[in-house]
Amino acid sequence: MTFVLVVDDDPAILRTLSINLRARDYDVETAGDGRSALQIVDERMPDVVLLDLGLPDLDGVAVLKQLRSFTQVPVIVVSARSEPDDKVEALDLGADDFITKPFSIEELLARVRAATRRAGVENPGLTVDVDGLTLDVTDSRASRDGVDIHLTPIEWRIVEILVQHRGRLVRQVDLLRTVWGPTYERQTNYLRVHLGSIRRKLERDPAHPVLFVTEAGLGYRFAPRLTAQP
Structure with missing residues (x-):
């Protein structure tokens, strides 16, 4: 079962994504801030991370930098920031994808599937x-x-x-x-x-x-x- 970590400070978004992901048989954990997200990753590495940039403690960019210091887990940035510079910065720092709020659930799920497929292709065989x-x-x-x-x-x-x-x-x-x-x-x-x-x-x-x-x-x-x- 694919494990998805959703990181966002909006309880409504956490709830919506959790419901929709679990309905499609994903294993889901949520975090409302960056430090909680990093603690979850330390305890159990997810298969994909959905990461908001506007977090109340560590900025999402800081979380992304820390993740990339020790793992190549797929990270999809899900953010209200829509400026090209924000997208470029996130992608340059190692994000695999960037989707802007508000978003279509079906589009987001398609991007999750694509990210996990790419991760599998990058690690063929055992x-x-x-x-x-x-x-x-x-x-x-x-x-x-x-x-x-x-x-x-x-x-x-x-x-x-x-x-x-x-x-x-x-x-x-x-x-x-x-x-x-x-x-x-x-x-x-x-x-x-x-x-x-x-x-x-x-x-x-x-x-x-x-x-x-x-x-x-x-x-x-x-x-x-x-x-x-x-």
Whole structure:
């Protein structure tokens, strides 16, 4: 399910967008100011952000700059500002699209679909190379420094889910439900055992993991950006 973060200081717009997005099976969270938006992103990376520029604390431009300092998540600016300079600035800073208020819901939804499609095209396949480790999730092949590593089918399924959501928190309940089914949502010990095995096989230092990271009480995150990059 595509996760959309809507950032706007107008409660009516938040409510309207939430209703329309959820009616089309999007997972939605809302934020009424920039700091709240950045906190949500830190806890759970969205698939697309709808960002107003006129926020009460951090200006939307400042939020966009902070987002682009660590993520390329698609950002669609939704703003009452209609001057060409505002659009140019937002796009130059890394916004993927700009739509002016008032707007058509159908047009906005089409732009959300387009943004998520483009993001998918930019990240084709599931292959990761980091710190000597190569993960070809599509073909279930792993190696470190040229030496093949064997993972079980369940381990590959967990790795696949985490890599698909790279950089984003995947909650325990979602992992359990996806890998084992809805009746296993409370079996968190399953995850501890299998993540322990995955780390022993894939981390350079399993006692201090930097790829498959635990968010205590919440879930897990595949976070290759925490390692040294070439």
